[in-house]
Amino acid sequence: MIKDNGLRRIRLHDLRHTTGTMLKDLKVSPRDAKEILGHARISVTMEIYTHGDQESHREAIGRISGELFGGASE
DSSP states (O other): OTTTTTOOOOOTTHHHHHHHHHHHHTTOOHHHHHHHHTOSSHHHIIIIIOOOOHHHHHHHHHHHHHHHHSSOOO
16 A cells, blocks of 8 residues: 555654654653653653754744844744
8 A cells, every 4th residue: 555655654663753753842841751752761762752853943043043132033
C-alpha cells in the first residue's frame, strides 16, 4: 500500500520523535516530556527526541528582539 501510493514508510518508533517535538511545541516542560516519553535522562529527550523547526527559531528570535528593542517583533 505504501509503495502503491508513493508514501514514505513510517515506523512506530518515528512517532516517538513526533511526540517529543509536539510536546516541545506545546511548551510542555522538558522534565514532563522526559517522563511522558519514558526516558531515564533528560539529555536523551532534548538531544534526540525533540526537533527544532524554522517557526520555533523565528519565535525565539522574535522574543529576543522584543527584549532587546522593546515591543513585540514579528
